[in-house]
Amino acid sequence: MELSRTFAWEGRRIAWDTRGDGPAVVFCHGTPWSSATWAPVADALATEYAVHLWDLPGYGRSSKDPAHDVHAGVHARALAALLDHWGLERPHVVAHDLGGLVALRAHLVEGAAYASLFLADVVAIGPSGSPFFRFVQEHRGVLAGLPAYVHEAVVRAYVGDALHRDLGSETLDALVAPWLGAEGQAAFYRQIEDYDVDLIEADERALPTLDLPVRIVWGTDDGWIPLATGRRLAALVPGAELTEIPGAGHLVQLEAPGEVLTALSAWLARGA
Template sequence: METFDWRGRRIAWSRAGSGPAVVFCHGTPWSSWLWQPFAEALSDDFTVYLWDMPGYGRSSKEADHAVDFGVQAEAFQALLTHWGLDRPHVVAHDYGGAVSLRAHLVHGLPYASLLMADVVAIPPSGSPFFRLVKEHPDVLAQVPPYIHEALVRAYIGNAGFRQLREADLTALTAPWLGEAGQPAFYRQIAAYDESFLVENEDRLGRIDLPVRVLWGVEDTWIPQATGERLAAGIPGATFTPVPDAGHLIQLDAPVALATELRSWLTRVSPGLPGDAER
């Protein structure tokens, strides 16, 4: 994992493979770990980029650094410039949807295509626990570590349609433990501002690029109807429901997701085998 220094933050990122650029954006409370196997599977035909947003995963988690949608979109813009990318394909999950949309709609970043899976992108969003934390972030940040760990494990475990493997649950929980991780977990929820999502929805009609929206049919965090509304607001976008998958579509339906990713990226990447199918 390499790092990029931006406004005092340390952004962890990695790159692999060759071919058209594909950038993966994670959400909350996740990290690039969720996208790692999918990026590896595509690296024979694409140059894949993974990054942990500031305040997440292996990136820095300083208390005085803002982590809202606006800051993350600016960080994404700076990172694409650092990588020297122009018009990459973008794949987003959860919070990554709002970040990638804002970077495109507000900051004018051009993409070759955009695939969004179970994204936080338009209002409303947020589970009951998410809303509880947002109302009491300072109190919950002070609970004993063992209680905090139990809360985070229960919260993350609830995101999937299938019961998570212990190894996966441990990997997803780990960044939010310890002296830096625990307060960072509550801080990133407290920073949530739905006005960014309202602004996104107001601008959806301006999008002029290939867009695909995937949604786990069993997503209890953000219902399928929200995904359908998102796709309907984007000119030419297509919507695909994924059976037997919840919000953690990467772990619930990895084969279906991998198939959709490769099919989509092959179709929208000129010169790759399968492009003639467009």
Template sequence: MDLSERFEWEGRRIAWGRAGSGPAVVFCHGTPFSSALWKPFADALSRDFTVYLWDMPGYGQSSKHEGHPVDFGTQAEAFAALMAHWQLDRPHVIAHDFGGAVSLRAHLFGRLNYSSLMLVDVVAIPPSGSPFFQFVHDNPELLGQLPAYIHEAIVRSYISNASHQGLRDDTLDELAEPWTGEVGQPAFYRQIAEYDEQFLHENEKRLDNLTIPVRVVWGTQDSWIPPEIAHRLHALITESTLALVPDAGHLIHYDEPAALMDEIRAWLDIQRVN
């Protein structure tokens, strides 16, 4: 499944793709990733669902213009505009990392309607951010001037650290590539610099307003966002259920893909019955 389509929004170019037929399922990625980590799952589901992938502005194949904000609020607005472009009402949404905060904000503040929401190792409530993330947040301009080979080594090491079992070289290449070169390198530090935890505090205050079915899925070995956050998030969302996946880190997609696919398929099947 390729992101062959483009949507123009407020000077940004959003890359997206669609495949299959049936009920709509929309995937949201996080940082420092792209829709690439959802592609195998979207491909598998396209037999029974219409699946949508997109790269947030500032990520993956979407535009990375300096001066275009990439914070949670902006991404939620972009998501709402894209949903309107797709003419979708009440799709199933599956989100990872800060795609969780974006999809939650679009629903809680932008009033986007979902049939269900699956939150996979998400950035959703405070606190968040690894020590490296916090260091970059405090020193974005300094790190943006690093020699390209040092920057690439840092990005590859950072992404690798999100996996508990380790990543294949080709997988790491695919995830790191958007953050290299004259456009990718400054974009990597810029999106971290614009991170604002206030959006998470605002989301947290409204979680008890959620009335849609929510499934929280978490890797037990997630060192970026520990399972304690999953338990807190589950407790804050009345209409939620929780699943912990053994031997999986933050990149559960690569650590335990079969277990994650089972979770997704079972969840969507339950929603179809209900």
């Protein structure tokens, strides 16, 4: 699914699109990804559901203005505004990586109402932030000036580190592409520099108050956010169900699309 529509919000241009009819399902991607990570699953669901994809401001096809903040608090407000723009009152929300924090914060802080929440290898509780994140934050503004070929090598290595299974060069190229060029390079480091651990800690304290159906899936070989974190998250969320997907890494929806689609389809069928 290509994002052919845009939503103007607080000076930003948010790329989005929708397909299909039926109960609404909204997908949220994480960092350093785009909606492309959810596109195959969304396409498969579009025969029975109205699926909505969007790129976070500062990511993918959305605007990357250096004057704009790109932390999860901003993205949560953007999600709440998008739900209002789409006229969706209680959609099912599906989130990966930082998208988990965005979706949770949109619900807990911005008051967005969901029918259910499906979380895949999400950023939601600590510890958070890789050694690479800390390095970029300690050297703000420096890496944006790297020669383009060095920057591309850095992004390729970073993205590749998230994978447990080989997805092939075409998929890797698609994941790296939004961060190339002068605009993409600056935006790549800016979204790391703007990463706010305090938001994670605040939302973690609020997790026991969640009052909606929550399903969690986790790749057993996630090298970025270990399975132990997923198990701890499931223990913190009242009534949450956890499915562990063997042999999958952090990009579980691309590494094990069949397993994720099966789990998500069964979950939606229960609550649609």
